[in-house]
Amino acid sequence: NSISTQYMTSSEYTFLSGHPNCAGLRQSPVDLDSFRGPFAEFPPITLTGYDTLSSSSWNLQNNGHSVVASLPTGMVLSGAGLNGRYHAVQFHFHWGSAAKPGSEHSLNKLQFPMELHIVHYSSRYGSMSNAVRYGDGIAVLGVFLQVGGILQPLNLYTLGQQIVIPPMPLAALLPDVHQRGRFARYQGSLTTPSCDEAVVWTVFLQPISISLSQMEAFRNVQATESSSFPQRSMMNNNRPVQPVFGRSILIASS
Ligand code: BO1
Numbered sequence: 001n002s003i004s005t006q007y008m009t010s011s012e013y014t015f016l017s018g019h020p021n022c023a024g025l026r027q028s029p030v031d032l033d034s035f036r037g038p039f040a041e042f043p044p045i046t047l048t049g050y051d052t053l054s055s056s057s058w059n060l061q062n063n064g065h066s067v068v069a070s071l072p073t074g075m076v077l078s079g080a081g082l083n084g085r086y087h088a089v090q091f092h093f094h095w096g097s098a099a100k101p102g103s104e105h106s107l108n109k110l111q112f113p114m115e116l117h118i119v120h121y122s123s124r125y126g127s128m129s130n131a132v133r134y135g136d137g138i139a140v141l142g143v144f145l146q147v148g149g150i151l152q153p154l155n156l157y158t159l160g161q162q163i164v165i166p167p168m169p170l171a172a173l174l175p176d177v178h179q180r181g182r183f184a185r186y187q188g189s190l191t192t193p194s195c196d197e198a199v200v201w202t203v204f205l206q207p208i209s210i211s212l213s214q215m216e217a218f219r220n221v222q223a224t225e226s227s228s229f230p231q232r233s234m235m236n237n238n239r240p241v242q243p244v245f246g247r248s249i250l251i252a253s254s
């Protein structure tokens with residue numbers, strides 16, 4: 001292959017990857033049908049440490065595929081029908097371009113401009129690298145981002161090749177507490193190679209809001225730091241929806 005991985009966007013990388021997991025039967029993302037269900041009742045979601053104001057800014061590092069913020073220990077997801085406690089490790093974003101929306105999941109066949117993922121591993125498996133070996137090893141919270149709207153926009157700015165979010169609780173990146181019972185739940189995978197089928201997905205149905213100029217900050221992130229090739233914006237780092245293969249994509253009815 002003549003294209004160096006360093007210069008591929010995430011979606012090209014996913015597409016070209018021959019990793020066998022990526023052709024499995026429980027891949028992500030998928031379309032979520034909030035009208036047809038199937039519907040199910042879930043206990044409330046419990047987020048520990050998510051309301052604590054961070055002591056410093058969140059620095060989102062460009063890793064060549066996305067911008068990723070590492071999370072301090074002590075943020076724990078449980079409840080909502082999950083099997084035990086899951087420790088948050090990082091959050092990152094997927095986005096498109098002026099021409100294409102960039103969410104990974106779609107809602108009733110419609111994509112949103114962006115999608116946030118907060119990645120957690122199960123306390124029973126001890127680490128992220130061990131958890132990818134188990135069907136319930138990882139829990140990702142997915143949040144759709146829309147542009148404009150009436151909600152308080154997310155505050156962020158660009159600093160070199162980083163995106164910086166000033167100190168705020170992680171909960172500020174989630175839909176309003178009263179909307180957190182509205183989510184889709186299914187068994188899926190990581191959306192980038194090696195596409196490990198280890199993820200219990202919880203995707204909130206209510207989007208959060210971002211301004212157009214803030215979304216442009218993401219679209220201006222560069223896909224490469226090499227000076228020997230022309231720079232190119234990192235865009236469309238979202239994987240397309242994958243076949244459901246008989247899975248139940250549950251919609252919380254609460
Ligand atoms: S996603 O949320 O499905 N888009 C997703 C995709 C890939 C990863 C995480 C979430 N990758 C993993 C790496 C691990 C790393 C972990 C946490 O992210 O495979 O090596 O420890 O940063």
Ligand code: ZN
Binds near residue numbers: 093117191
């Ligand atoms: Zn992701």
